Amino acid sequence: MRRYGPAVLLALTGAAVLRISLFGDLYLRYVQPGLRPYLIASGAVLVLLAAATVLARRGEGEADGEADREADAHGHSHGPAGPRVAWLLTLPALALLLFPPPALGSYSAEREAAQRAAQGVGTFPALPSGDPVELTLAEFGSRAVYDSGRSLTGRTVRLTGFVTHGDDGTWYVTRLQVSCCAADATVTKAEARGADAPPVDTWVTVTGTWHPQGALGSDAAWPPVLDVTDVRRVEQPANPYEKR
Structure with missing residues (x-):
């Protein structure tokens, strides 16, 4: 699952941006009304990039599977796909999605x-x-x-x-x-x-x-x-x- 970390991060960030700009007026807490189209476009691009990343990693996964089988046959294996701590990067995006901060007061x-x-x-x-x-x-x-x-x-x-x-x-x-x-x-x-x-x-x-x-x-x-x-x-x- 670690290979999909960047895709998850992109998806969460894109979903958060779309939530505040496309499905409500929360974006007005942060930017002027005229910037709404740019927020919507940015959110959509991030979600599309996440989908593209998933597809690309699936292809890599199939190739890695063949490489791992060859490595096992020769008595060695590859290291981990990446540090687990990288998943912590999803927390800010998840917080923005679920708990958008209030307007300045x-x-x-x-x-x-x-x-x-x-x-x-x-x-x-x-x-x-x-x-x-x-x-x-x-x-x-x-x-x-x-x-x-x-x-x-x-x-x-x-x-x-x-x-x-x-x-x-x-x-x-x-x-x-x-x-x-x-x-x-x-x-x-x-x-x-x-x-x-x-x-x-x-x-x-x-x-x-x-x-x-x-x-x-x-x-x-x-x-x-x-x-x-x-x-x-x-x-x-x-x-x-x-x-x-």
Whole structure:
């Protein structure tokens, strides 16, 4: 059976990739939606390679059987097909297939310092009419910190994210942004005031008004603050990340 180790590893990895990309939305925990076709193609190729490897090894097995019979006739035999420990390589692929890791959450958010790309202060396009206005955390943060037109003034906004806790009882509505995949995730968040903090990693939709603080573009303006009037627990969205 050891000769089929590479085929088993390829098959498990391919099946895991197909499981998260072809048969559900789990792939959104790791990459952007646009990469789904590439994941499906990669998974299919791995499964096909596994099948091809099995067929090739069967042919080798028949040849090895003849060689072993000849070796026995001459009083010697071949060594083992490979180290048994190599089968341990199947464990990560099996774990990915059966227990896919969750999306990044508060642990990742808290490990990253509040580093923001340099942006110039300026005016932003007008917000849609009607309240509350549905915004991403990134949109809210950009307008709160950099919009010289103060487009958030007097407007009620609605934000969705997971809960992270800070010092002195502060808590934040947080979201991770990705450009390509979870490996390049960065944090965007808003401090929530006026409501009790839900448990860490709880997904919530909060409604409230912007609370100005600090000079535009300054460190004192970050993170932006929302005076919360309503907190509603929600399910984690299929795509937990915001696109950068």
